[in-house]
Amino acid sequence: MSAVLEEISGRDHAAIARAVAAGDRPAIIRGIAADWPAVAAAREGDESIAAYLAARDNGKPLTVLVGPPETGGRYFYTDDMRGVNFGSEKMPMTALVERLVALRDKSDAPSLYAGSTPVPESVASFAVENPLPIDTGVDPRIWVGNASRIAPHYDMAANIAVVVAGRRRFTLFPPAQITNLYVGPVERTIAGQPTSMVDPDHPDHARYPLYAEAERHKRVAELTPGDAIYMPPMWWHHVRSEGAVGVLVNYWFGQRQDRFPFAALMLAMHSIRELPGAERAAWKSWFDHYVFGDGATHAVDHLPPHAQGVLGPPSPQRDRMIIDYVVGFCRSGGSG
Numbered sequence: 001m002s003a004v005l006e007e008i009s010g011r012d013h014a015a016i017a018r019a020v021a022a023g024d025r026p027a028i029i030r031g032i033a034a035d036w037p038a039v040a041a042a043r044e045g046d047e048s049i050a051a052y053l054a055a056r057d058n059g060k061p062l063t064v065l066v067g068p069p070e071t072g073g074r075y076f077y078t079d080d081m082r083g084v085n086f087g088s089e090k091m092p093m094t095a096l097v098e099r100l101v102a103l104r105d106k107s108d109a110p111s112l113y114a115g116s117t118p119v120p121e122s123v124a125s126f127a128v129e130n131p132l133p134i135d136t137g138v139d140p141r142i143w144v145g146n147a148s149r150i151a152p153h154y155d156m157a158a159n160i161a162v163v164v165a166g167r168r169r170f171t172l173f174p175p176a177q178i179t180n181l182y183v184g185p186v187e188r189t190i191a192g193q194p195t196s197m198v199d200p201d202h203p204d205h206a207r208y209p210l211y212a213e214a215e216r217h218k219r220v221a222e223l224t225p226g227d228a229i230y231m232p233p234m235w236w237h238h239v240r241s242e243g244a245v246g247v248l249v250n251y252w253f254g255q256r257q258d259r260f261p262f263a264a265l266m267l268a269m270h271s272i273r274e275l276p277g278a279e280r281a282a283w284k285s286w287f288d289h290y291v292f293g294d295g296a297t298h299a300v301d302h303l304p305p306h307a308q309g310v311l312g313p314p315s316p317q318r319d320r321m322i323i324d325y326v327v328g329f330c331r332s333g334g335s336g
Contacts, residue, residue, distance in 0.1 A: 008029050008030070011032075013134055024232060026231045027230045028221050033227075038052055038129070039225045046243075053123055058121075061090040062091060062122060063088055065086050065087075065113040065115070069109065073111040081184075086111075096112065099112065113146075127139060137253055138252060142249050149199075152237060153193045155231065158231070159252055162228040163224060166225075166248075167222070167223065168239060169242070173214050173237075177236060178236070179210065
């Protein structure tokens with residue numbers, strides 16, 4: 001059983017803006033790109049959308065992941081987790097879409113997947129011809145391939161993902177379900193962010209029993225050309241693509257480049273995780289007081305502004321003080 005995803009009309013820009021501003025739950029945005037020329041080309045068939053992309057190809061080679069037929073399009077680790085189950089090739093967009101069309105009727109076709117390519121680096125005119133009706137302030141990225149299954153992972157930025165061609169099935173899990181998703185290696189990942197070891201299409205409940213609880217909280221979005229999904233930061237999502245020539249564009253936005261939460265997590269794992277229980281609990285009190293507690297912003301109200309230092313309100317000067325303090329502390333070996 002899964003929770004219901006909110007649906008918003010792609011023409012209701014005010015409702016889309018409210019959902020993005022709230023930033024607390026995902027939503028399907030139906031038909032936001034229904035009028036895109038690229039979507040119109042996709043509706044005409046595989047050859048049409050392939051020709052549309054090829055005509056705008058600037059010739060720059062793309063990194064294309066290649067999964068053998070036996071992987072079933074699931075890009076993942078090898079069974080012994082010493083490597084990955086796919087290779088890669090370099091080819092321009094034109095060669096990729098031509099190959100996808102040629103493979104569409106082959107039962108033993110490999111899976112091909114070119115992902116996260118900034119549009120200006122491949123099909124530069126795409127964004128101008130197919131504008132998102134809301135401003136994210138970023139360039140889109142394009143994802144092109146045939147059938148594929150991408151393991152549950154998360155993004156640290158907000159994301160609007162628009163289906164141009166083919167079908168996409170997004171299975172989402174709230175951030176708190178990390179406990180039940182059996183996350184794989186943190187520093188040695190498949191393609192960036194850590195992933196869940198569970199295959200939502202074929203879950204092994206004997207091996208991953210807590211996943212049954214995650215399934216109770218999952219939310220599913222079935223998207224067709226012109227539809228989109230909005231996902232807030234840190235929401236886990238498994239993506240299944242269907243179709244001989246699948247095309248998606250996405251917009252990652254709202255992530256501050258001067259914040260390093262994952263690095264903070266790694267440093268906390270190094271510095272706190274193995275401490276004795278009582279000491280670890282004491283540090284949890286500090287984190288609750290200065291970071292997570294409801295009163296964290298008032299934790300230094302008793303100090304005059306000139307004495308607050310790194311505990312003061314946000315400002316470029318305070319941020320510089322924090323970075324300098326951390327760097328200096330680490331360089332000194334923790335001696336202050």
